[in-house]
Every structure is written in structure tokens, then in C-alpha cells.
Amino acid sequence: xxxxxxxxxxxxxxxxxxxxxxxxxxxxxxxxxxxxxxxxxxxxxxxxxxxxxxxxxxxxxxxxxxxxxxxxxxxxxxxxxxxxxxxxxxxxxxxxxxxxxxxxxxxxxxxxxxxxxxxxxxxxxxxxxxxxxxxxxxxxxxxxxxxxxxxxxxxxxxxxxxxxxxxxxxxxxxxxxxxxxxxxxxxxxxxxxxxxxxxxxxxxxxxxxxxxxxxxxxxxxxxxxxxxxxxxxxxxxxxxxxxxxxxxxxxxxxxxxxxxxxxxxxx
Amino acid sequence: xxxxxxxxxxxxxxxxxxxxxxxxxxxxxxxxxxxxxxxxxxxxxxxxxxxxxxxxxxxxxxxxxxxxxxxxxxxxxxxxxxxxxxxxxxxxxxxxxxxxxxxxxxxxxxxxxxxxxxxxxxxxxxxxxxxxxxxxxxxxxxxxxxxxxxxxxxxxxxxxxxxxxxxxxxxxxxxxxxxxxxxxxxxxxxxxxxxxxxxxxxxxxxxxxxxxxxxxxxxxxxxxxx
Numbered sequence: 001x002x003x004x005x006x007x008x009x010x011x012x013x014x015x016x017x018x019x020x021x022x023x024x025x026x027x028x029x030x031x032x033x034x035x036x037x038x039x040x041x042x043x044x045x046x047x048x049x050x051x052x053x054x055x056x057x058x059x060x061x062x063x064x065x066x067x068x069x070x071x072x073x074x075x076x077x078x079x080x081x082x083x084x085x086x087x088x089x090x091x092x093x094x095x096x097x098x099x100x101x102x103x104x105x106x107x108x109x110x111x112x113x114x115x116x117x118x119x120x121x122x123x124x125x126x127x128x129x130x131x132x133x134x135x136x137x138x139x140x141x142x143x144x145x146x147x148x149x150x151x152x153x154x155x156x157x158x159x160x161x162x163x164x165x166x167x168x169x170x171x172x173x174x175x176x177x178x179x180x181x182x183x184x185x186x187x188x189x190x191x192x193x194x195x196x197x198x199x200x201x202x203x204x205x206x207x208x209x210x211x212x213x214x215x216x217x218x219x220x221x222x223x224x225x226x227x228x229x230x231x232x233x234x235x236x237x238x239x240x241x242x243x244x245x246x247x248x249x250x251x252x253x254x255x256x257x258x259x260x261x262x263x264x265x266x267x
Numbered sequence: 268x269x270x271x272x273x274x275x276x277x278x279x280x281x282x283x284x285x286x287x288x289x290x291x292x293x294x295x296x297x298x299x300x301x302x303x304x305x306x307x308x309x310x311x312x313x314x315x316x317x318x319x320x321x322x323x324x325x326x327x328x329x330x331x332x333x334x335x336x337x338x339x340x341x342x343x344x345x346x347x348x349x350x351x352x353x354x355x356x357x358x359x360x361x362x363x364x365x366x367x368x369x370x371x372x373x374x375x376x377x378x379x380x381x382x383x384x385x386x387x388x389x390x391x392x393x394x395x396x397x398x399x400x401x402x403x404x405x406x407x408x409x410x411x412x413x414x415x416x417x418x419x420x421x422x423x424x425x426x427x428x429x430x431x432x433x434x435x436x437x438x439x440x441x442x443x444x445x446x447x448x449x450x451x452x453x454x455x456x457x458x459x460x461x462x463x464x465x466x467x468x469x470x471x472x473x474x475x476x477x478x479x480x481x482x483x484x485x486x487x488x489x490x491x492x493x
Binding site for chain 2: 046049050051052053066068070072073074076077078079087088090091092093132
């Protein structure tokens with residue numbers, strides 16, 4: 001997919017949000033869109049998805065099936081989570097009759113099937129947004145701040161899903177302002193700033209010069225430990241938290257006194 | 268497209284926003300038929316004209332019920348043209364239901380004088396409502412949030428268009444062709460004699476031409492407005 005001299009503004013008298021954007025995302029690539037609040041990350045993603053139309057310039061080579069996870073899921077609708085997804089599956093002409101159930105289960109939404117969208121927590125609503133985008137295997141998956149409001153278990157699902165889409169030849173665009181980017185190795189960075197977009201090749205270390213170190217930390221210190229490890233430039237791959245697991249999984253895990261951190265450090 | 272239409276009908280009906288226009292329809296029917304029985308053509312002609320602003324309002328409410336982000340998700344799912352068409356079709360469907368109710372209601376409280384040209388009157392009544400529905404839906408669609416962007420602008424478009432339909436539709440108007448022939452149809456139907464076929468064809472052609480222009484405008488405006 002290619003952006004050729006794309007300009008965009010919200011309205012004729014508004015200032016340009018994006019100017020002269022030239023960028024390319026190859027099939028199988030993961031692109032992380034970075035930038036400060038209000039820089040135009042969300043606008044760029046909506047242009048990529050085809051939700052917004054550029055005022056000038058062309059976006060070409062967009063795959064046919066597009067999954068878009070909006071920054072805020074539109075929960076103000078009189079449907080339950082299950083009903084909404086089944087209706088969206090029909091709207092999107094999903095042929096696979098098990099697609100809805102599979103994603104409900106995988107995103108740990110089964111217990112919320114009959115909950116009204118308006119009554120869902122922010123993170124659970126975000127998962128419904130994720131599910132509707134994945135009902136058809138997307139050629140382009142656009143994730144706008146997908147980690148927002150998600151719990152630790154759900155967070156680990158995002159890199160998994162991204163990897164599955166890219167392995168199938170799809171392109172993934174994801175915006176991130178919380179530094180979760182570390183979970184997406186090999187991603188290209190697009191930095192949105194001063195109304196332009198600058199692309200950078202992957203800066204993350206490759207697998208060959210990394211080792212995996214498993215670390216156990218006290219529950220009370222887990223958050224701080226993760227932050228410190230990330231600050232030191234390490235990639236936190238997985239957080240095992242029995243309590244979080246128990247709250248979301250029908251299978252009782254073995255009790256664990258300590259939250260385990262799996263750490264892959266480049267040393 | 269059927270799935271999207273069904274989803275929008277469900278969203279609108281369950282959301283409870285249909286209640287206000289429904290009450291407005293009941294009040295209007297009460298006013299029209301409260302005064303005693305009148306010939307079918309006359310009664311239905313006025314009913315169609317009176318329903319016009321309510322149907323336009325109903326359309327705006329329906330199209331505005333869906334959150335903007337959900338409309339964009341639907342647009343991605345079925346494509347911009349089909350998304351916009353599905354919205355218009357949903358509105359036409361609901362407007363037709365209201366029209367059927369409005370045509371059946373007077374029979375419940377003896378509002379139709381069955382002694383005068385009943386068959387022709389019924390047929391003309393159906394025609395009057397069928398001419399009003401697409402025009403009202405077009406006005407409502409042009410006033411919807413997807414086009415106007417703000418509540419104030421949307422309400423302004425809806426009110427100004429509805430007032431103009433009446434004012435420019437009065438006999439002796441300077442530019443009657445600027446608005447759909449809702450008032451003209453009511454006038455023709457309330458005449459002493461039943462209207463000529465030529466007059467009806469002219470009214471239908473006028474309404475069709477106006478609707479084509481209005482929907483083309485809606486389609487053009489929605490191109491860049493998701």
C-alpha cells in the first residue's frame with residue numbers, strides 16, 4: 001500500500017492535518033505509527049483504512065479486505081456484544097459460521113455475549129472492536145491504539161494477532177503512544193510530526209543477538225519492574241499473572257505466588 | 268445490504284428515538300381526522316402533506332442514531348455507495364410503514380367518507396404518500412449529521428427545507444419547482460373534481476425530477492463525508 005503526496009484536512013477552512021505524505025507499506029509488514037497527541041496518527045490510520053479520503057494525493061494498492069479497530073469503540077448502540085458481532089458478520093458477508101464464536105472465545109468475550117455494549121468496560125468494548133475487524137481475515141489491519149484499556153492477558157493477544165495477519169501476507173498498521181511497541185519486533189516506524197510522516201526501518205534487535213531471560217518479581221513490584229526493564233531498552237514479551245488469568249479464563253490455572261516476567265534482553 | 272438495513276432498523280427501534288416522531292404522527296392524524304369524515308382523496312392529500320416534515324425528521328433521526336464511528340465501520344464493510352444507499356433504503360422502509368399506518372388509522376375512527384369516489388380516492392391517497400416519501404427522505408438525508416456535521420446545521424436544514432416546502436408550495440408561489448410537489452398534490456386532490464391523468468403524470472415527473480436532484484446532491488456530499 002502506497003501513500004503518494006497525500007494531504008488531508010478536516011474541512012475547507014481547517015489547517016492541514018497532514019501534508020505531502022509519501023510512504024509505502026509492503027504486504028507482510030507491520031508499521032507502528034508514532035507521534036505526540038494530536039499529531040495526526042489517527043487521521044493517517046483512517047486514511048490508510050479508507051475511512052477518510054485524502055484532499056490531495058492518492059493512496060493506492062489498498063487490499064480488498066480491511067479490518068479497522070477504531071480508537072474508541074462506538075458502544076452507544078442498543079445491541080449485546082454477541083448480537084452486535086453476529087450482525088456485523090452478516091453485514092460483512094462472513095461465510096464462516098464459526099467466525100464470531102471463535103473470536104468471542106479467543107478474545108475472552110464469551111462471558112460478555114449477553115452484555116449490552118453500553119455496559120461493557122472500556123477494555124472489553126475495545127475487544128469487541130477488535131473482534132469485528134477480524135471476522136474476515138484482513139489484508140490490511142488498522143489498529144488505532146489497540147492496547148488502550150486492555151488487561152495484561154488481552155495485551156499479549158495483540159502481538160499474536162498482528163503476527164498471524166502479517167504471516168498470511170497482510171499489512172498491519174498500528175498506532176501506539178504507550179510504548180507497547182516493544183511487543184512488535186521488526187516493525188517499521190512511521191513518525192507523524194510537523195504534519196509529515198517519516199519512515200524508519202526496524203530498529204529493534206534481531207532474534208540472533210537476543211536471549212530470553214525469565215524473571216520472577218513480587219506482585220507489588222511488577223508494574224515498576226516492567227517499566228524499568230523497558231526503560232533499560234529490553235523487550236518485555238510476556239506477563240504471567242494468575243489472578244488476571246483466573247478472572248478471564250474458565251480453566252483454573254495452577255496457583256502462583258509471584259507474577260512472572262519473561263524477559264528477553266539484548267545482552 | 269439487507270443485513271445493514273436490518274441492523275439499522277433494529278438499532279433505531281430499540282434505541283427508542285422513534286418515539287417522538289411517532290407521537291407527532293398521532294397528533295397530526297388526530298388533527299386531520301378529528302373534525303369528522305371527508306372524502307378519501309382530500310383526507311389523504313392533506314395527510315401526505317402533513318406527514319412530509321415528520322418523515323424528513325424521522326429520516327434524520329434514523330440516520331443520526333448510528334454513531335459516526337459505526338457508520339464508518341459499515342462504510343468500510345460494504346463500501347461508501349452501498350452504505351449510503353442502505354441508509355436511504357432503511358428510511359424509505361420506515362417511512363412507508365408510517366404511511367401505511369397513517370392511511371389505515373382514519374378507518375378506525377371513521378375519518379373517511381365512504382360515499383364519495385372511494386376507489387379513486389384510495390388510489391390517489393396511495394400516490395400522494397408515495398410522492399411524499401422519497402422527497403421527505405431526501406430532505407432528512409441532506410439534514411443528517413453525516414452531511415451537515417453539526418446539530419445546529421442539521422436542524423436548520425431540516426426546518427428551513429420543511430418550511431420552504433410549504434411556503435414555496437402555496438398557490439401563486441414564485442418558484443414552486445424549487446420544492447417537491449407536496450402542497451401541489453394536496454391541492455389537486457382536494458379539488459372539486461378528480462384530477463386528470465395528465466396532471467398526475469406531471470406531479471409524478473416533478474417529484475421524480477426533484478428527488479433525483481436531491482439524492483444526487485446527497486450522494487455527492489457523502490463522497491467525502493464518512
